[in-house]
Amino acid sequence: MTYLIMLSLGVFSVAWWAWLPGFGISSGLFILLLTVSVYFRLKGLIWLVSLSAGMLWGIFSGHQLLSKSLPDKYSGEEFLISGHIVSLVDSNSVRSRFSFAPESIQALSDPDQQPIPGKLLLSWYAAEALHPGQRWTLVVRLRRPRGFVNPGTFDYQSWLLQQGYMATGYVRSSEPVRQLPNSRFLTAGNIASLPAQLRARIQQSIEQSELSPRGRAVLLALSIGDKRQLANWWQDLARLGIVHLLVISGLHIGLVALFGAAFGKGLARLVILIRSACNALGFRSPSLELHWLAPVCGVLAAAAYSLLAGFSLPTQRALIAVAVVVTAKLCFRRIQPFVCLVWALALIALLQPLAALSAGFWLSFTAVAVLITWFSPWQSSDSWWPKKRTVSAQLALLVIMSVPLVLFMGRLSWLAPLVNLIAVPWVSLVTVPSVLLGCLVLPVSNKLAEAIWTLSDWSVELLWTFLHLLPSDQGFLVSPVGASSLVLLAALLAGLCLMLPRQFSERWLGVLPLALLLVFNARPKVGLRVTVLDVGQGLAVVVETDQQSLLYDSGAQFSPAFSVGSGIVAPFLWQRGWSAINTTVISHEDGDHSGGFASLQQVLPSVRLITGPGVDYPEALLQGQNVEICRAGIQWRWGEVLFEILSPAVAADSLESGPNIGSAYLRGNNSSCVLRIRWRDIQVLLPGDIESGAENELLDSGWLDSAQVDLLIAPHHGSKTSSTARFVQQLRPKHVIFSAGYQHQFGHPHPSVVKRYNAVDSRIWNTAEQGAITFEWLSTRELFNEASKELDKEPSITTARGQEQRWWR
Incomplete structure (x- = not known):
């Protein structure tokens, strides 16, 4: 088993390499190592x-992946493509x-060049009704897979690569498109769709059933993974x-495998009875x-359910684990659960190297x-042992899972x-079986399926x-000192010690390092920390002191499913150890600065809110929260850090007229809330989207002194205005x-x-x-002399893409 673990570690380690060596030289080095080991019989x-x-x-897998991705020279080019829609269509009022x-x-700029076709993720704005299995000829603009890079947040680019997408893009609506007749033969595209x-038919049937909105959402998630x-x-x-319970996960794949095995066992007994009767x-x-x-x-049941769920990566991993157990059964081998886990790990490494x-x-x-360890040994003379272990297993999961949850999610549910x-x-025993039973009888009777789904809906509501x-206001726990490696290591040590048998009375000592860190080790001493997050064409800046945090702008709401506020800002702050935002400043009303606040307010509320006029x-959305209107002269201090609002110079009588009056300085870019931050001799200026007019007024106002600014967030993303x-x-x-979007149509910053x-x-x-810049x-x-004073003014600068260089980015 050790060899399989080392094999898996070798495969997975490549995903974090900064660059990918050539396969030829790598093969030569491996053959040399293998030859030396065999010749000298070096077992070690x-x-x-x-x-x-x-x-x-x-x-090898990395080079295969890169060869199937869209070449850099074609990124942003237009292509003429023909093919099938092979997934559910995610449609809203704007796009599909x-x-x-x-x-x-075929590349339109060079018709002789035909890049290797691979799966594409496309958006179609103002599209007509689309359905899985349709064939189309489209003109699309494609880009290589790319995403935002921020500490502690979801990596969209790695997700795209794991899903097998060679490129993303959108349909050029101005170009003629044509729907093609479906082929009468079983082509690869037909089979793939x-x-x-099938998922689309189930989706339509569930959406047309008379179910509660919540029950319908859960049924769609548990039946087709939507x-x-x-x-x-x-x-x-x-x-x-309970997210893992109400979406298709490994738990459900394993559960369906058990149902399928029980059906097979019953079928075998029926055959035996018929044979005996004969x-x-x-x-x-x-x-x-x-x-x-x-x-x-x-x-087979697990495979069918995985296909029904879209054969997502989690279901593939669960199916591999089921296949390992089944293979052992067919070979009449009684293997330990841990051995099954290691084999599943090795197979997943070979099939999904980026998993x-x-x-x-x-x-x-x-x-x-954790569960395998917790339930070992698998036999006990104590008749209450299974019940005790089942109840306490949830606590064991909470303790050990706290480490990966804080690392990846920034918080956990106590x-x-x-x-x-x-x-x-x-x-497991009521909702999932009834949902799947409804799917099974759907081809026979829509009414019967709806009746069964009504039972599922009832179980959800109950x-x-x-x-x-x-x-309703309790449940989340955020590490007060952030997701530092020291804290995570101490938490892992505590969890492992608590899982030791009872006879080890000293196991409680393993909790001591974590307790000391949480009690005495406050967040690292920082005079001032400014992070400009990577949010594309928009702005979101996090300012941190030792004890307090400020957010300047919240980025955009890109779609109903993704917002900068809940998708980037909140995970970043959780990872930094913040469970609330002390002050949020929304500079002005443009969507790329203010659009993410609504989703952020739901998951990470602000104590104080200041907005542009x-x-x-x-x-x-505000739920009674008091809103301060940004105007020049407002200032506050957090320890040594002074915050000053320098613009707009809004008169009190103008504020009483409300934000909808026609003055250019009460709406639009020039109404942006300009914030200056001072710490000792350091000056940071956040001017929002102000343009030349507001810049000149700010310079004429006398608010800006002659001291050099240490850090400036470029006004209006570097626009020429x-x-x-x-x-x-x-x-x-x-x-x-x-703060600009990659190859964005606005072309910021201007040369x-x-x-x-x-x-x-x-x-x-x-x-x-x-990526994100800190x-x-x-x-x-301490500033004892001029030399140390100059050293103190030199910031430590980190970039997310610099810290997380990967060969696949």
């Missing part, structure tokens, strides 16, 4: 050989999004720790070996390993053990009746950050603006190229 090198073999497979399997692909067509309608309840599911009546029947029927039915980049991979394997004791058996008894959030020569010359910023900053020797930073000034250095 077998582990190293296994590790190297895994690395070689990871390198779907997976597309091209049969042919069959599961999606989680989109759960968005309204997702926060509650995460708070209660023999009793004098009919001779052949002897049949049916020991294989139960495990084969189990794996280790997924949080779900670590969470699922950690949970299974209510999970209590809720799962009730929810796991209820959902579960929610219990959940409503729990406090043109921002007008609905009362339902901002960063005038006078503004740049007076500020002379040491560092300037452009003339970059030239102006270069002329005053400013160091240029760009989130589109470097400037940190430490407060531990």
